[in-house]
Amino acid sequence: MTIRHISVTGIRNLVPVALDPSPRINLLHGCNGSGKTSFLEAIHFLALARSFRSTRIQPMIQQEQDQALVFARIATPHGDELAIGVSRNRQAEAQIRVNGESIRSMAELARNLPLQLINPESFRLLEGSPKVRRQFLDWGVFHVEHSFMHWWQRFQNSLKQRNSLLRHAIIDDQSMHVWDLEFCTASERVDQLRQDYIRRLKPVFTQTLSKLIQLPDLSLSYYRGWDREKSLADVLSSSRQRDRQLGHTQPGPQRADLRLRVGQQNAVEVLSRGQQKLVVCALKIAQGHLLADSMQQRCIYLVDDLGAELDPAYRKALCRLLEQLECQVFITGTEPGSLNYDWHKETPVSMFHVEHGHIKKSGVTE
Ligand SMILES: Nc1ncnc2c1ncn2[C@@H]1O[C@H](COP(=O)(O)OP(=O)(O)O)[C@@H](O)[C@H]1O
Ligand SMILES: [Mg+2]
The missing domain is CATH 1.20.1050.90 (RecF/RecN/SMC, N-terminal domain)
Known part of the structure; x- marks a missing residue:
């Protein structure tokens, strides 16, 4: 499973975001409080209709917004495309649509997008x-x-x-x-x-x-x-x-x-x-x-604050393993340098800069 396109509205400080991530490695850098974890949270919300930071949905919904909404186009292993839309309002009511059809079960949603999170909590x-x-x-x-x-x-x-x-x-x-x-x-x-x-x-x-x-x-x-x-x-x-x-x-x-x-x-x-x-x-x-x-099936890896968690030698070893898995990975860090790793020249890597809730592509190797 890979996210081809994702758009996010109403989540924390993220200014409505729409981006096409790399099918493999995505590196997000930006200062503290810029919105990096919030973006990973948006992907988690897409996969499971809930946050990983809190059991309640309220704190995740942007102040003065009524709902959080994430929409994505997902490439399946069979070459099809799934359109997934997940929204929840302040009453925690969820609306989940897969290819235009409403889905009631969270399990059905979760099956579409296996997700692994590596963060200080994990x-x-x-x-x-x-x-x-x-x-x-x-x-x-x-x-x-x-x-x-x-x-x-x-x-x-x-x-x-x-x-x-x-x-x-x-x-x-x-x-x-x-x-x-x-x-x-x-x-x-x-x-x-x-x-x-x-x-x-x-x-x-x-x-x-x-x-x-x-x-x-x-x-x-x-x-x-x-x-x-x-x-x-x-x-x-x-x-x-x-x-x-x-x-x-x-x-x-x-x-x-x-x-x-x-x-x-x-x-x-x-x-x-x-x-x-x-x-x-x-x-x-x-x-x-x-x-x-x-x-x-390949799962998507979200790795939050890589630099803060592991020292450089182990960071490299982890990046190598993630690269060998050949799945889509989103890695965040405050400094672009902390995300530096000698990725294989054939591995598509996209770099994004996160600033005050805006996410801009700042580099790509494909
Ligand atoms: N519900 C919310 N509405 C608006 N902004 C929020 C909300 N919750 C948190 N924030 C703000 O979102 C910002 C992004 O935080 P975060 O994604 O954790 O940053 P980073 O991971 O880049 O350090 C913080 O500055 C925080 O104050
Ligand atoms: Mg963070």
């Missing part, structure tokens, strides 16, 4: 809660296995129903049995799809990481959310008492996690901040490779 992947890692994992499964959404929704719904029953004073055993069955069926499918995905991701991740940094003792493993040796049905019946006391279900995919260790220790406890960042970049790039290999 480094929480290692140190943050398991939820962040589950989101990372499920992003991958969602994009390579189309049945995942169906099972994930059934699992979420049965979990909700089961938790609500657990909170009742008197448990209706028959209803509980019905929801237990549904919960186990859906959970086992979700778990299986996650396991299959991790099995495929691991070698790609190891290979990607080795191109960035040598960490031979680093391992990635998956915890499914309940005892590996037991069936979920058995675990559920033995935890019933405790689940009732807590008022929610303990075992299940809602407790799954990815574990990154160096030897026996948690990676966050032993790796330097810089090393952690590279591990996160390798995880995200590995997902892009896997998506390209299994679905012939």
